Amino acid sequence: MNPRSRWVVGIDAGGTRTRAVLADADADAGDGRVLGEGVAGPGNALTVSAPELTDHLAEAVASAVPEAGRARVAAVVGGFAGAARAPEEEPGRARARAALTAALNRLGIGTAAVEVYSDIEAAFAGAPGQPADGLALVAGTGAVAARIEGRVLVATSGGDGWLLGDDGGGFWIGREAARAALRAADGRGEPTALTAMVGQALGIPDRVLPLGGSGPGPPSADGGPAVCAVDGGPSPRPADGGPSVRPAADGPSARLTHGERQARPAHGERSVRPAHGGRSVPSAHGGPPVPPADDRVWAPALRAAYRAYLLPAVMDRPPVRLADLAPLVPRAAARKDAVAAAVLRDAAAHLAATVAALGPRPGEALVVTGGLLAPEGPLLTPLAERLFDLDLTITPVPDGRTGAVALARLLVAGR
Template sequence: MTNRQFPCPEPLVLGLDVGGTSTRVLVADLDGRVLGTALGAGGNPVAHGAEAAVREIGGAVRSALADLDPARVAAGVIGLAGGLVAPPELLALWPATGLTVLPALISDAELAHAAGTDAPDGHLLLSGTGAVAAELRDHRLRRTADGHGWLLGDRGSGFWLGREAVSATLTAVDRLLPLDALDGAPLRLSGLAAAVADALLGPEPDQGSQGGPGREPRSALIAAAHAQAPAKLARFAPVVLDHAAKGDPVALSLLDRAADHLVDTLALIREPDSPLPVVLAGGLLTTDTPLAALLRPRLAARWPGATLHPAGNGAGAAAWLAARSLGRGTPELHRRLTSWQS
């Protein structure tokens, strides 16, 4: 690619938010004007392998810089899920894109915190597919709680909600299923249990929207749940949210427990009287979900002096951190970049 030449070029900053499902890139000048963005598939080397990850990251960076001179980039930051050790292939990528600087690598927790506040110290509470709490000092990760993965933790996460929804469905089947009618026993599940059963097995032809398995329901549900990767149980989290919004008591109970788990996780690393801000991140907490609605008053009651901030644009936050390394990380620049919507 031939680099364009610009008269008296202004320096640019590059921000990358790289996760397991998407790669987001943002290029801006030091006044906060966004000049290039790109969206790619997941670029997490742990999840996809180094070769595929570098291909996605490189493609997204080139797309964001398509109408710009890469040599104008004076600083860059990449927030990467899965750790802080970059594969050698990633280090070799940057010169190939035309960059003359090496983007600094930070954790996804550090990036999520910066996406919610420009304060150097604070806490992060994240609930997406997984769940974790983190303490940040001077924008650097100090310690974490939970984030132990689907087998050992992630309490209050999308996976946790999905697993508990399937478990509640099996409990409903156990309650309704007669001991002497295991084969083809007609069940009339309702609410969340019916929705989960339909999603796992498909609706019964003779039951239509009433849902519920009428074919060896217990074993069929267990087999269907075990037939998929465990993390895929997170797909039932939106089902729980939808039914909670409709007042389903089982769904509301699950969200109540999830909110308590998240508060307890944060309390492991946050002092009882801490006034530091709390950033809420992850798909279950950054939008107006029933879980976020239950969590916010609990956090306010536990830490009345804390301000709550939803995480904004992660790639914008990475670009702001890059600008900060150049001495230009102002609050106004933070607001402009983290609020950017492509």
């Protein structure tokens, strides 16, 4: 580090975690080099209490910025779930700014150049070239789309929270996983690998699970993690090992052509069928078998016991913790589980409708982020298929940290 350089801090405060990065204030706008990083708990400005939010911000920034150099921080920008850049009195913005100011004061960071944006505004600013106008879609724990003008959010679609909306986001997917497990257990729904996977995730005894439990499954083909985190992190690669969307000639933006659409299984198609005698057939992809609907394998008493365990396991947690189950769905879908694949298709349809509500213009840029849509996210290709006819250029970005740093550099430069 240059001992005389100025620094900026960019913060991405989402529904699952708060992440801070330290960068050179005087580097080029597109310079992604990171000097320090820190991670802490959730940072949603509306759902996390003020004391907790302050603590999480202080913890993340303290890890990112060396104590001896905190006087060199020239600007701090935070992109917060539950907040917006305007109006000034917007409740989430006011709460985020108060918590951020308190956290910086606690750490002895005295810069007056402190700004609060929404997480979607920060993510949008992270696209190549730091665009000022266009569309953005965040699909992590929640789901919201926005129109950005002059780097400020001017219209939104979705983002109504887990109780009233966020259709297609991580909470919605996790809840669908639990519902599919319950429906399979009492006979309302089709057999699915999600039954055992959800049960194991919630700590249900193996003796109650179909086939004694199907396990978490194999890693991805490249040896990396097999699932994505809903609020950022590693995601599964497509089955063919290639990119989810075709890179454009001038950067990571992408359009999906008609020829690149992937074939979908027919409605109700089952990739794995129980063999004679109630025994299941292993998945063609090498994963565990899909539990068959055969009472000789999963007796009625065990089905009832499964439900008796699952319901209190869900009810004893904060409702939003259902989002923890979301990564199980792409994992099961990668094994050709028809129920899981249908959940992902429905999620992509919800996200596409959220974008379409903003009246996209042909050729307009759409910046997407969140664990479900970040580069190689499990919903990136299905979403591109759904939006094909709108002729949008889709640019995935990992999260809002790069954009928050870009906005902090603009703040230092007085722009």
